[in-house]
Amino acid sequence: MKFASPWIITGLLFAGPDAQAQLLPSPGALGQVGGVVPGVLDRIEGAIDETGLGGRSDRLAERLVSVRAAHIGDLLRRHGDLIELDDRREPARRGVILLTGVKETSIEALRSTGYGIESQAIEGIDLPVIRLTVPQGRSLAHALKQVRLIAPEAVASADNLYFPSGPANMVPTAALASNGSVKPRAAGLIDGGVARHPSLMGSIEQRGFARGAPRASSHGTAIASLISGTGIVRGAAPGAPLMVADVYGDDPAGGGAFAIARALGWMAARGVGVVTVSLVGPDNPLLAGAIRLAKDKGVTVVAAVGNDGPAAPPAYPASYSVVVAVTGIDGRGRLLPEAGRARHVDFAAPGADMNAARTDGGKGRVRGTSFAAPLVAGRLFVTGSLDALRAEAKRGRTSGQGWGSGIICDSCRNMD
Incomplete structure (x- = not known):
């Protein structure tokens, strides 16, 4: 299965069941690409409506994993000059290692070993970062092990990629929403x-943190409408001003930990209090540190738990303790069978049987925990505190950890 762009599979969101069936690989496709990306689980959501898969959650999960694995395999084949797997076999920007807490003597030792050295500071959260360029011919996985031996005092990580949890295809023909300067107290969106x-x-x-950014995307547009939409799509905080950080642009290796950290710094510097991140990927030390520092500056990150299913490893950034983790429910109030998990869940919100804005000016059906997170973020922006949000939450159909404190914005479905 070939893709026109790295995010084209997520364009299935607004396709009908027949088109979805034609574009989806067979369950056997997973075996064909499994050797390319072993251990990589599905991290997309919203791409498939259950009507296109016969309503069977086990089949849905199988197809999503197949699509995800095929997507990653294709991404590595087509953009191997930009993307490779790290020492945990997670996708990352090729030949880049991020260091924090490194001594000057270690920097000199790394330089003498052939590593390129670039010092940067993430503004807004005062986070100094050393970006290493791996010597040609050395794999990222091998280089990470070597760097940790040379600089044991430092924290070293790949620039891991985080994938949008829904229709993330860039739309070159779509005009960007107004790109002026917002006044203080805006809601944030990293997407x-x-x-x-x-x-x-x-x-x-809007501000870009990747090559070619900012550019309009299906996913960013849908998420933005669920935060601050008015009219045919009404968000949880209607009319709220938005600060949007585009971490993808037209870069196949977009959505990296470093770009997201820089976006958080920008928002912290501008006094943004609530930021929606409907992206999922692995644990990453740089991203974890950036989120903690942003929290110290008054920024609360609200993130989706992803769509890998309850048996998948915990998704990040939702699994960080200072992040508000959100799962999704359908129109009957049931947890989505494809909803992933985090180390904690704080709230549930509608994630299916609902509409969001499309880039053509209309609205369309969306599905996935990705679309639940902006509803929680919007209500947090309005209420101003997690305590107030907890008081607003409604009990779910069953009690348990999966629901967190309860359901937020149950009526925010825009189905009329």
Whole structure:
């Protein structure tokens, strides 16, 4: 299965069941690509409506894993000059290692070993970072082990990639939403760019943190509408001004930990209090540190638990203790069978049987925990505190850890 762009599979969201059936690989496709990306689990959601898969959750999970594995395999084959697997076999930007807490003597030792050295500071959260360029011919996995031996005092990680949990294809023909400067107290969104849409009438400021960014994307537009939409799509905080960080642009290796950390710094510097991150990927020390430092500056990150299913490893950044983790429910109030898990779940919100904005100016059905997170973030932006949000939460159909404190914005489905 070939893709026109690294995110094209997520464009299935607005396709009908027949088109979905034609584009989805057979369950056997997983075996064909498993040797390329062993251990990589599905980290996309919202791409498939259950009507296209006969309503069987086990089949849904199998197809999602197949699509995800095929996508990663294709991404590595087509963009191997930009992307490779790290020492945990997680996708990352090729030949880049991120260091924090490194001594000057270790920097000199790394330089003498052939590593390129670039010092950067992430503004807004005061986080100094050394970006190492791996010598040509050395794999990222091998280089990480070597760097940790040379600089044992430092924290070294790959620039891991985080994937949007829904329709993330960039739309070159779609105009960006107003790209002026918003006043203080805006809601934050780290995702793809946001397209102009009649429901997005509030002020929107967009900044790029990847090559070619900001550019309009399906996923960013849908998420933005569920935060601050008015009109045909009404968000949880109607009319709220938005600050949007596009960490993808047209870069096949977009969505890296370093880009997300820089985006958090930008928002912290501008006084943003609530940031939606409907992206999923592995644990990453740099991203974890950036989120903690942003929290110290008053930034609360709200993240989706992903769509890998309850048996998958915990997804990040939702699994970080200072992040508000959100799962999804359907129109009957049931937890989504494909919903992933985090080390904790704080809230549930609608993630199926609902509409969101499309880049063509209309609205369309969406599915996945990705679309639950902005509803929680929007209500947190309005209420101003987690205690107030907990008081607002409704009990789920059953008690248990999977629901967190309860359901937020149960009526926010835009189905009319």
